[in-house]
Amino acid sequence: MTQKKINTPGEEVLISIREFSELKDSPEVDRVLMDDPHPIPYAFYHPGNLILGAIVSQVFFLHNPPSFIELPVQMLIDEPVSVPKNYQHILALAFAVKEINENPQILSNITLGFHILNSYYTASMTCKATLSLLSGQHRFVPNFKCNLQSNLMAVIGSLVSKTSTNIATISAIYKIPQLTFGSFSPLQEDKTLFSSLYQMVPNEYHQYIGVVRLLQHFTWMWIGLFAVDDDNGDKFLQTTVPMLSLHGICYAFMVKIPKQAYMNELINLLIGQVEKYSVLMERKVNVFFVYGEPPSFQVLRLLLFLAYNWWGFPAIGKVWIATSHWDFDSLSIQKTWGMQTFHGSIVFSVHSNQPFGFQKFIQKISPSWAKQDGFIQAFWEQAFSCSLKISKEQGEKKPCTGEEKLETIPGTLFEMNMTGHSYNVYNAVYAVAHALDALYKSSSKYKRSTKGGRMILQNVQPWELHPFLKNILFNNSAGDTIHFDENGALVAGFDVTNWLMFNNESVVRVIFGTMDPQAPLGKELSLNDDAIVWHTSFNKVLPLSVCNENCYPGYSRKKKEGEKFCCYDCAPCPEGMISYQKDMDACAKCSEDQHSNLERNQCIPKIISYLSYGEPLGITLALSAVGFAMITALVLGIFVKNHGTPIVKANNQTLTYILLSSLFLCFLCSLLFLGKPTQMTCLLRQITFGIIFSAALSALLAKTITVVLAFMTTKPSSRMRKWIGKGLANGIALSCPCIQVGLCTIWLSTFPPFPELDKYSLKGEITLECNEGSVVMFSCVLSYMGFLSLVSFTVAFLARKLPDSFNEAKFITFSMLVFCSVWLSFIPAYLSTKGKYMAAVEIFSILISTAGLLACIFSPKCYIIVLKPELNNRGQLTRRSSRRI
Structure with missing residues (x-):
């Protein structure tokens, strides 16, 4: 054995190696580990100048379940249980390599080979498979490369993020490109640790956005969350829960799905947590958002199987929403378990197409491939529930004929159409092939030589593919564009699919929408609602998933x-x-x-509102004002016509004319409060009203004082004689209004009234009214009128018992009593009304108070003048006065 340094870009790694010649005849090289009972099977070992290594997850082993659980799996204690649907990934890789080797446009005269090994969903077997790829064909010698003729250029795998990470920890040492075709692990985003990693799936975050848009589209605001109980599940919850809350969506409960484990451990774990799964029956929650990699689905199915068949939970009908990790695949032991629970599920699948010729290719597979394919025997037996002759123990299974049709396998075990994950494998092979082709065409240093009719490539290192993979851009045979983003993730969209599970075990997936991450914000999701089929429990009606009924407009x-x-x-x-x-x-x-x-x-x-002449109230008030004014004019005419009679001459004839004229103008000034307010009418209405009423009250006060002084001067020794005469009365009648004129002048010169729009006082109306400008000055004007009326009332009240033939004090007392009552009532009424009715209240008060003065003072006199003229002489009045005295 010799020690040799293998230099890689950016680092040097010391690896123990032996020359291939020392190992080629070793009888132990085909063993996996010295004492390992489970050799790593090879599927479709295909020799070539350049080798693709692929690691798939096809089989894991069941340990003994608890003895008290009566399940079909009890008969499979020592039998390997596969996931038959994953076998299509192997076929997709073999099909892609076959197409490339037959295509003269890619890697011309170069044969692309591959090794496919199984990870068993476990870390130890994954590391073993990775080291085996580095060792060479059918050899497992850690730290040694035993086949110098087969140059490993890239690794494809795996379906599960944890497996991909385990592969990457070894392949990254050699800077060997690794293309994953399954889930996108958040941990793999750190390119400093996984600089050789490429994702054949888009970033997971885009799927979360798509699910949020889907929930908003159907107004599902109350959902259940399922996440696998590991670091990836925790990362999923940390990302999605705030995102859901930000978009007004809540989760009613959160369930952690146990991660894949040995069967006995798994069942014990599920039994210990059975109570918390009762939340699945929550009636208001009709939508479940599920996150988990492929093993999680099999665990969830086991959970539901135990819940329905062992613990007696009723079947549930919900809308299951899953990300692209799930393919609704089943373990071979689960093929008899109904899938109707997931009927109508919605899955975000990586966009896929059907390469031409793939179905014909898979229809040719046969158990006779067993010499080259280490997986087909397990797949065939598990998928068709039969036993091949080459099996060690046939047991009670029927023998396989080898003529079984793949079309008859339930869709949860195998599909004839290429699935999204298999499509990723297919594209990964093509990505490596195009990168190799670009590498050879870009430089002449890779010289080729011929040996036995095959091209031998020299000095090709796997890490030299990285610049070409990062910038790869091509259209595959299905017409899709393949390229990566700056993080090494595939730039692609998602197909939103509706999964239909039928009682005959057939499965149909219907694409009813797309998710385009490159679309404008808010437009990423496009759906065709009419193509969706819901679970039968919803009776073809859109499911509701809200905590309570919607709050409707209003x-x-x-x-x-x-x-x-x-x-x-x-x-x-x-x-x-x-x-x-x-x-x-x-x-x-x-x-x-x-x-x-x-x-x-x-x-x-809002409508513009003001007290107009055209509405009934305005017409009534206007007619009343004109009517009272005409009556006042008639009374004035009667008095003028009978100006020489004693009853007219009594109590100062001039004051009587002033009073009647003031009352006439008082009635007419109320018309200023009608009609659309303008700058002129706003200035005149309160000023005119205040001055004219002050003149009328001043005339009344002068008449009352004249009566009092007249009777006081009847005594011979009275000093009041010098005050008797028209001068005093006229002076009072003129001076008192002048004070009011002064107040009004100050008002107009400081804060004059003006028209304004009152938008808030009345519902649905904008009142066009006059703002009084200064509330203080308006109050002063009213207060002065109140002062005059109070003085007049007081003097008249004190003189009420004087002889009434020449005394108007009693009538003035009654008139002032009416006047004061009206204006005292006016203040709260005015303050409690809004809009145009404030003007109506003031007009009404003007008319009533003025009519009270007219009626109480002049109606007795008019009665005598018109109806009893015989009493209108000095003798009659004197006698009546004497009798009363």
Whole structure:
């Protein structure tokens, strides 16, 4: 034995080697390990100048299950149990190599060979298989290369990320390119550790985005999560749970699927955890999102088998959503177990096509290949439940005829169409072949020589393929473009497939959508809903998977205390806010010029509102104002016509005319409050109202004081005689309104009234109204009017018992009582109304108070003037006055 250094780029590794000549006659080279009872089978060993190494997961072994579990597997204690569907991966590799060797356009005159070994889903067997590839054909001599003529250029494998990692730890030492065709392990993203690794599947993260888009598309917001109980499952949960929450999706429960183990360990583990699997029956959760590599599916099937057949759980009908790792494959012992539970499942599969001639190729396989194929015997016996003559023990199985048809095998055991994982193997072979072809064409240093009609290639090292693999770009025979991204992952999309499981064990996968990672954000997923078939439990109706009923437009979600955010109550939107979609987190506020409709699901424009002449209320108030004004004018006309009569002359005739004129204008000023407010009407309405009413109250005050002074001067010694006369009365009537004019002038010069839009006071209306400008000045104007009315009422009340023939004090008292009552009621009524009804309240108060003054003061006099003219003379009035005294 000699020691020899093998130099690799970037590092030097000391490996113990022996020359091939020293080992070629050794009788022990065909053994796997010295005491290992399970040799590594070779499938389709194919010699060639360049060798592809492939490691697949085809078989694992069952240990004794617990004695109290009565299962079909009890009869298979010592029998290897295979995953027949994985055999297609072997056929895909052999088919690809066959096509390449027959194609003169690729590796012309160069024969591509391959070795295929089994990993058994275990780390020890994976390492053994990898070292065996490095040793050479049918030899396992760790650290020694026993076949110098077969140059190993690349390794293809594996289906499971953990197996791929185990392979990479060895192949990376030699910088041998490794192309995985299964899952994308998060650990493999570290290119410093796995710089020689290439993924024949796109990044897993794209699938998670696709699942989120799928859940959003069907409004499935309450789901169950299943993840394999290992580091990859934990990484999956750490990535997806925040992503789901970010998009408004919650998980009701989280179940860890036990990772693949020996059967007795697995069953004991499942029995110990049976109680937690009762959550599968949760009625509100109709969608399960499952993550796990191929062995996990077989474990899940075992779990469901035990649940239904041993623990008595009823069958469940749910929507299973799985990533591309799952292919719904079964162990050979599971082929009699029904698959109807997974009917209607949705799987994101790596995009695949059907290479021309593949089906014809696999139809030619036969048990007679056993000399070259170390897997076909186990596959044939397990798939067809028969025994070949070359088997050591036939047992109770029927003999195999060798004429069995692959088309009769259930779809969970074998498919005639190339599956996604097999398509990845097919593309991996072509990627290596194109890289080799580019390598030879790019340089002349690889000289070729002829030996026995075959081309011998010299000085070809596997690590020299890396620059060509990283930049590989070609179209395969199925028309798909193959190239890698900067992380060494395949740039491709996914097919969204609907799996249909029938009672006759046939399986049909229907592609109803695509997932394109390169599409614009939000447009990655494209679906054809009409092509989907749901589980029979849903009666052909779209499944619902929500914590509670949807909140329909007009309602928003209200969080339930102690519950996840997907569980909520529905609260109606308040006035002015709407929700126009289902399950909105909050109601949206309408703009200022809009309001919500009755259903609270749409904003509609507000109407412009003001007290117009055209509406019934405006017409009524306008007619009332004009009617009262005409009555006042009529009374004024009567008084003017009868100006010489004693009853008109009494109590200062001028003040009477001033009062009637003021009352006439008071009725008409109410019309300023009607119609569309403008800058002019807003300036005039309150100012005019305040000044005219002050003039009317001042005239009343002057009349009352005149009455009091007239009776006080009847005493001979009274000093009040000098105040008697029209000067005092006229002075009061003119001076008091002047104070109001001063207040109004200050108001107009500081904060004058102006028109504005009130968008908030009334539902569905924008009120066009006058803003008073200064509330303080408006209050001062009203307060001054209140002061005049209070003084007039007080003086009139004190003079009410004087002889009434010449005394108006009693009538003024009643009129001021009505006036004060109306305006005291006006204040709360005005403050409690909104919009145009504020103007209506003020008009009503003006009309009622003015009509009260007119009626209480002038109706008795008009009665005498018009109906009792015989009483309208000085003698009659004097006698009546004497009798009352």
